[in-house]
Each structure stands twice: as structure tokens, then as C-alpha cells.
Amino acid sequence: MIKYWLIKSEPDVFSIDDLANADNKTTYWDGVRNYQARNFMRDEMKIGDKILYYHSNSDPMGVAGICEIVKEAYPDFSAFDKKDPHFDPKSKKDDPTWFMIDVKFLEKFKYLVTLSEIKNNPKLSEMKLIQRGSRLSVMPITKAEFEEIAKMAKAK
DNA sequence: GCCAACGTTGGC
DNA sequence: GCCAACGTTGGC
Numbered sequence: 364m365i366k367y368w369l370i371k372s373e374p375d376v377f378s379i380d381d382l383a384n385a386d387n388k389t390t391y392w393d394g395v396r397n398y399q400a401r402n403f404m405r406d407e408m409k410i411g412d413k414i415l416y417y418h419s420n421s422d423p424m425g426v427a428g429i430c431e432i433v434k435e436a437y438p439d440f441s442a443f444d445k446k447d448p449h450f451d452p453k454s455k456k457d458d459p460t461w462f463m464i465d466v467k468f469l470e471k472f473k474y475l476v477t478l479s480e481i482k483n484n485p486k487l488s489e490m491k492l493i494q495r496g497s498r499l500s501v502m503p504i505t506k507a508e509f510e511e512i513a514k515m516a517k518a519k
Numbered sequence: 520g521c522c523a524a525c526g527t528t529g530g531c
Numbered sequence: 532g533c534c535a536a537c538g539t540t541g542g543c
Contacts, residue, residue, distance in 0.1 A: 371541085397526080420541055478542080496524040498540050 367509040368408065369415040369426070369492060370466075371500045379416045379427040379471050388468035389433055393441040394449040396461060400501035405436040405462045407503070414466060415504065415512060417492070418475070425477035426512050434465035472516035486511050 370392065372378070382390055395401055412432045418424055438459035442451040454460035481487050491502045 373541090424542075496540095498525065500540085 366407065366409065366412045367414075367504045367506055368403070368412060369417055369490075369502050369504050371417045371419040373420045374418045374427070375421065378418065379430075379468070382416070382430060382466070382468045383471060385468070389465055391434075391463050391465050393439050393463045395439070395463065395500060396449060396451065397498075397500065400499055401460075401462055403501050403503065404464050408432050408435065408464050408501075410435055413469075413509060415509060423475060423477045425475045425480070426472065426516070427475050428471040429469045429513070430466045431469055432464055433467045436462040436464055439463040472513075474516050476512050476515045480515060481512070484511065484515070 374380075377390070382388065392404070395404065410432050414430045414432065415426045416428045416430050418427050438456070439449075439454075439461040441447040441449040441463075442454035442459065442461045443456055444450055449461075451460060478493070481490065482493050487493070487508055490504060490508055491497050491499060492504075
């Protein structure tokens, strides 16, 4: 059974359009440097899982579309590169600290589902996204939440 | 640009 | 092992 996730990206850095325009509409999701998010990627994210693509730190903020996992966790090589902003000297090639997955573009929503719309929908009140101080950049969501947001993207 | 919330670091 | 200081995230 597939799982459902939400990942955050700053569209100034990498937007859903960037993903749609990438080779094969696919990219590696590098640079995650949070243990909880790392554990989700390394231990739970499987090929075929669906992901809501959330634009953070932007105007407007919200869920911009859908992608899916096409490659399961493998070492995040950006941690090994001294010149990379995500370099982490503690992560060793023979014992990596950080992992990444590959995601492939599936769909850009016609209407972005904004953060305030999510907050105003009682069906979505349990989402980690809107819980106080939540800074997780990779988080699990339920199938019902996934489908509700997909529905909101069409209903506007 | 501000700042609250949170995770990490490092001195002790 | 505690906890203050610091850096980062990310909404406003």
C-alpha cells in the first residue's frame, strides 16, 4: 500500500515548475539535514508513494502539485562535497548520515491550495504542516488529507 | 525584516 | 547530562 507525504521547497530555490522542466521530470531531493525527515526518507518512503509539493517562504504559500517517489533512499552526496552549502563533515562515504530520494513530477495544480485554505479546512486540522512551530520539511500525511487537498485544487 | 519555535552545539 | 548560546526555518 502506498503512503502519502508532503515535502516543502522554497520556490525561489526549486519550484514545481523547475521539477516539471527537469530531465525526465525527476530530481534528487538532497539537502535534508534533519534527523526526523531523514528517517522518513531512509526508512519509510517507497517507490510509488505520492507527495504533495508545498511552496514555503513564498507568496502565496501552499501546495502547488503532486509528485511521486521513483527512487528510494540512497546517500546524499551533497554532504560529501566541501563546496556544497549542505556539506556535512560528519557524514562519511562509508557511513553516510544523510540520505535522499528521487522524485518525479506528476501534476501541477491548476489552483494552488494556499496555507490559509488548509488552515481553514477542519478536515485538515491534524496536519503537521499547520501545527505550531512545525519545521519538518518532509512529513507523512494521510490518504484522506492528500485527497482532500487534491479536491480543493480542483474546486476553486 | 522581524522574530518565535525549535534543533544542535559546546562548556561545564 | 544539563542548559545557555547560537543558527535555521519559515510564517507574518
